[in-house]
Amino acid sequence: QNADTIGSVRQQLANLMRESLRATVPELDGEEPIVSACNNPKHGDYQCNNAMGIFSKIKGKSTSFKNPNAIGQAIARNLPESTMVEKTSIAGPGFVNIVLKTDWIEEKIYRMLVDGVRTWAPVLPVKKAVVDFSSPNIAKEMHVGHLRSTIIGDCLAKMLEFCHVEVLRRNHVGDWGTQFGMLIEYLFDQIPNWEDIGDQAIGDLQAFYKAAKVKFDADADFRTRGQQAVVLLQGGDERYRAAWKKICDISRREFDQVYKRLQVTLEEKGESFYNPFIPDVVEQLRGKNLIVESEGAQVIQVDGYEIPLIVIKRDGAFNYATTDLTAFWYRVNVEKAELIVYVTDVGQAQHFDMVFKALKLAGWLPSEDQIPKSKHVGFGLVLGADGKRFRTRSSEVVRLVDLLDEAKTRSKDELISRGKDKEWSEEEVEAAAEALGYGAVKYADLKNNRLTNYTFDFDQMLDIRGNTAVYLLYAHARICSILRNSKKDIEELKKVNSIQLAHPSERVLGLHLVRFAEVVEESVTNLLPNTLCEYLYSLAGLFTDFYTNCKVIDSDEETSRLLLCEATAVVMRECFKLLGITPLYRL
Ligand code: ARG
Secondary structure, X not given: OOHHHOOOHHHHHHHHHHHHHHHHOOOOOOXXXXXXXXXXXXXXXXXXXXXXXXXXXXXXXXXXXXXXHHXXXXXXXXXXXXXXXXXXXXXXXXXXXXXXOHHHHHHHHHHHHHHOHHHHOOOOOOOEEEEEOOOOEOOOOOOHHHHHHHHHHHHHHHHHHHOOOEEEEEEOOEOOOOHHHHHHXXXXXXXXXXXXXOHHHHOOHHHHHHHHHHHHHHOHHHHHHHHHHHHHHHOOOHHHHHHHHHHHHHHHHHHHHHHHHHOOOOEEOOHHHHHHHHHHHHHHHHHOOOEEEEOOEEEEOOOOOOOOEEEEOOOOOXXXXXXXXXXXXXXXXXXXXXXXXXXXXXXXXXXXXXXXXXXXXXXXXXXXXXXXXXXXXXEOOEEOOOOOEOEOOOOOEOOHHHHHHHHHHHHHHHHHHOOHHHHOOHHHHHHHHHHHHHHHHHHHHHOOOOOOOEEOOHHHHOOOOOOOHHHHHHHHHHHHHHHHHOOOOHHHHOOOOOOOOOOHHHHHHHHHHHOHHHHHHHHHHOOOHHHHHHHHHHHHHHHHHHHHHOOOOOOOOHHHHHHHHHHHHHHHHHHHHXXXXXXXXXX
């Protein structure tokens, strides 16, 4: 493969630019090209912004360039001959504006239709990644925060997978810790025959947890037993182990219901999994003289914090941070991950910052541009209509299953009010209601910059005229109906290489289509799914412009335009797939 056929369009251009930079300023060995889409389409399709930086680097050392503009001129001149670049122009302090050849874009779209959109995948600097997401806590409620983690984490995992990265989807469930002593003792007290009865024995696990906690706080005797139970459990006592497993199993079944609905797959490696590796990791850290004693605890001092990172608590127990240090060690050394991302609310930013700093002190986490990379993907709160943390009317934590139910019910009612129940089978109505409802919940979450808080609002997320999954699913279904109405066999049309982007709105749409890969590249590099949402929303808009301005069926350009419709539908579906939304072909 040639340098100008690998990766996203941006990467292909960057590869050409790299050659030009080498020729322009050989003394700056390996200057990385800075290539991006033009903000203003009047200037061109892409631009290269290296000239100013290069000028400041060589100023005084080389006499050949008077100013950045001269460097820009040279960069443009030294650009190797290629099939993709139509022309370049230099603006101001050496910005190189690039216009792509329209027939190159046409060919690129055509090849995608034939070879599949996955051939467009960008190249990422990592081959294997761990995405640590969802990660609820056993016996506690899985709240909207976990919903966000599940939706964002799944999307990041999917984008990485699109880029041919092997992804380990890790559910780091909180299945270890002192609360289990209390839970187990309470189980023994309340349900003496717990072993003989089914998994539903505990009924509502959250209520059970709360009751256990009440007793734990009020009853000193029970508290002592709970603390001893932790020791027995961690020591491997069989009866305590079995009780622990039972409690975990019940929780797991509840979590799985949510994952099934959201169609998210995860592999559980909970906190307990890393337990056997902790002593060795702690020993390694001790060997590096990182662990010191502080107020009876064993801690690591990290820069920028008054409090240290506690590794062994005063009572000798390991904690959340110890597990994360160990999980990192395991993921890098045993699983060979090159990138690890942790998807949790921003409230845990400090925890991860401290853990990463400790890992740097240990020499296990190198500097930013090296491998392995470790990133905390934080997100904001989900707010209710009152602008406060999202709660039910009785100020309970909102149950995820209820939210998904309501989104589906509302979508179903809407479909029925449009008479779809008369047109479609029962199953089709159900499937569409789920795609719309669950898709709406996911998209409403993903379309915001994850760091901001967002308001959970059914009316807004289900609005067919807004920036919603519902609008986008309708837009896609409309393209499908154009294709159906043409009565043409698309597979047959694909045999003719005939895409022409003659009309300005065809070219704009075509250019947007071929940018798909670099949007995924950007979205996944910055770990910001909203970038992909913005792309998809613009795509729907550009398609509408095209369809308004260009007659498709029965026009002279029918074949080309139907293929452009098909290409748009294919790219939209790939976006849906990456966002975890199920596409609908008719609505
Ligand atoms: N169980 C934690 C919580 O619910 C999230 C775990 C995130 N992952 C990690 N490796 N610490 O807050």
